[in-house]
Amino acid sequence: MTTSSSGVSLGMPELPAPAYPDDVRARLEADAREVIARYPDSRSALLPLLHLVQAEEGHVTRTGMQFCADVLNLTTAEVTAVATFYTMYRRRPSGDYQVGVCTNTLCAVMGGDAIFEELQEHLGVGNGETTEDGKVTLEHIECNAACDFAPVVMVNWEFFDNQTPGSAKRLVDDLRAGRVVEPTRGARLCTFKETARILAGFPDERPGAVEESGSAGPASLVGLRLARGEAAPARVVHPRDGGPHDEQDGAVHEPSPSEHLSSHDAPQDTSASDPAHPAGPAAEEGE
Numbered sequence: 001m002t003t004s005s006s007g008v009s010l011g012m013p014e015l016p017a018p019a020y021p022d023d024v025r026a027r028l029e030a031d032a033r034e035v036i037a038r039y040p041d042s043r044s045a046l047l048p049l050l051h052l053v054q055a056e057e058g059h060v061t062r063t064g065m066q067f068c069a070d071v072l073n074l075t076t077a078e079v080t081a082v083a084t085f086y087t088m089y090r091r092r093p094s095g096d097y098q099v100g101v102c103t104n105t106l107c108a109v110m111g112g113d114a115i116f117e118e119l120q121e122h123l124g125v126g127n128g129e130t131t132e133d134g135k136v137t138l139e140h141i142e143c144n145a146a147c148d149f150a151p152v153v154m155v156n157w158e159f160f161d162n163q164t165p166g167s168a169k170r171l172v173d174d175l176r177a178g179r180v181v182e183p184t185r186g187a188r189l190c191t192f193k194e195t196a197r198i199l200a201g202f203p204d205e206r207p208g209a210v211e212e213s214g215s216a217g218p219a220s221l222v223g224l225r226l227a228r229g230e231a232a233p234a235r236v237v238h239p240r241d242g243g244p245h246d247e248q249d250g251a252v253h254e255p256s257p258s259e260h261l262s263s264h265d266a267p268q269d270t271s272a273s274d275p276a277h278p279a280g281p282a283a284e285e286g287e
Helices: 022-036 042-057 062-072 076-083 105-123 165-177 192-199 218-227
Strands: 097-102 136-141 153-155 158-160
Touching (some): 022 042, 042 062, 042 076, 097 105, 097 165, 153 165
Parallel strands (some): 097 136
Antiparallel strands (some): 097 153, 153 158
């Protein structure tokens, strides 16, 4: 149904989605056949095909959903149900770089709320909005399983760990200026459209990008090392009431960055323990 500007239903059916140009559809059909061939049941290819059409226009359009329905012999309702369920599929135009600030519990406590608020002011956009130059879309995101590096910012699903308001602002400035940006763990960034094509199951064709991908960070592997019986490296953690101390002989030891395996061990300057960097707006009980 279509609606008037006042939001009242006019009782008229929505016009069919416009078709892709012939050359675009032919190219997408060839890619789709390659994706579908990977699955014993063609409808299992819906998720990667939604990434494929998202790579074409930067978001999942009605045209893209109609294309997926056509090649998989599904109804548009079935495709729409999936496309609207997962937040990784964008339903409206967005920027080249999706900047997501985790505001779930641990990241929020460690400073995620402060980062998100400062980025909104710095970029002049609200949640889910895009800068005027079309470069950055800002949003708060749910947990991305990187709590050991909180607070975390993600750009096109790549991790930027242990962030502060200052480092996050430098990050978005670099993105808007077109500078090369490398995540904490992973290959150098590509655009959201390029990321979507990779998620559709096609190789990253940038020279050296696969080799740059790396693996889990040190903090994530501590439990695995202990389970294997490997001895944990000795380290002294900064106490909150002063500098680092050695309880045995009083000697001062300054841990190296590799010894700070987690932002929980050494509170970052976005921690709620630092009055200059509150983790979020304070409220009286009951508000």
